Amino acid sequence: MAAAATGLPDYYGLFGVEREVDQDAIKKVYRKLVLQWHPDKHPQNREAAEEKIREINDAYETLSNPFKRSQYDNMLVALERKAKGFRLDTTMIKPRMSIPKEFMLSPLGYPDKFVRVVGMSLFVQSRGDAKAEFYDFFKEAKFSLWWLPEVNNMCRIRPQATAGVGQDGGLNFNFALSRQVSVSEVILSPGQMAESAHFIAVASDVFKGAFRFECYAYPGHYLAFLPPTHLRVVGGTVEEKTAIDFMFPS
Structure with missing residues (x-):
């Protein structure tokens, strides 16, 4: 199930990578995308390019940080389980x-x-x-x-x-x-x-x-x-x- 289907931003889709990809690959794709969407390269659509750069930076901020990436991955799994009707047992949570x-x-x-x-x-x-x-x-x-x-x-x-x-x-x-x-x-x-x-x-x-x-x-x-x-x-x-x-x- 794609992240977009869960309501989450699809960071992996934006980067064109699988969830299992390592940090080095994330960094490599990030650098490529930043060069591709630099606003100076899109003078006719500078505002759209700036918005794209913000999306890329937001994705990288999450995917490049092991803790934030783990939270994001866990959230993806949780929302996918929710869509399938799975529910957690919360009786012992205070x-x-x-x-x-x-x-x-x-x-x-x-x-x-x-x-x-x-x-x-x-x-x-x-x-x-x-x-x-x-x-x-x-x-x-x-x-x-x-x-x-x-x-x-x-x-x-x-x-x-x-x-x-x-x-x-x-x-x-x-x-x-x-x-x-x-x-x-x-x-x-x-x-x-x-x-x-x-x-x-x-x-x-x-x-x-x-x-x-x-x-x-x-x-x-x-x-x-x-x-x-x-x-x-x-x-x-x-x-x-x-x-x-x-x-x-x-």
Whole structure:
């Protein structure tokens, strides 16, 4: 199954190589592609060439790094298994023990995209979407959980920069669902005991190490990435390109 069929960027297809190819071959193909698509060689279509170079660089950044490549390969396998109906046994996974104290959120199937704070709103962006430098991009993409004792695995999600600010723990992800509204934008709001800020952390049955966040007051509604950049809470049937499983890349 091709990566494109899973929703992932097809890095191996872009490089024209098999998954088993070694690092030296990856480097050789990368150099060839960079020379081929250098914008100076495409004066009539410079913008398209620059976009192609960005795609090539994104692919190389993943395939040339053993850890990132391993994560990418594992994600490919997980999404292929999902397409075949395979599910993981999650009964022994404990979210409180498994989720890092500080983390980034990357939707499964979109390894170049991360949840980011933009003012009081939240978006899912790649560096190309945000057009930000490395440090500026990732400083707005760090979060933590405030675990609540009332219900097992209940939590609030908050930007790490606001954690511990005020008695209610700073700003929290919040949404506005009702019996009539099954999809809601996710925004930041000051900490409060409103149930609209409460999620239940649930281990993904698709990818080991990934989790999904179900709304405590609205079972069957999950934090979700709706391409191209929207972070929403959604309920009911989830479309194929919508991701409700999130990874915690380091």
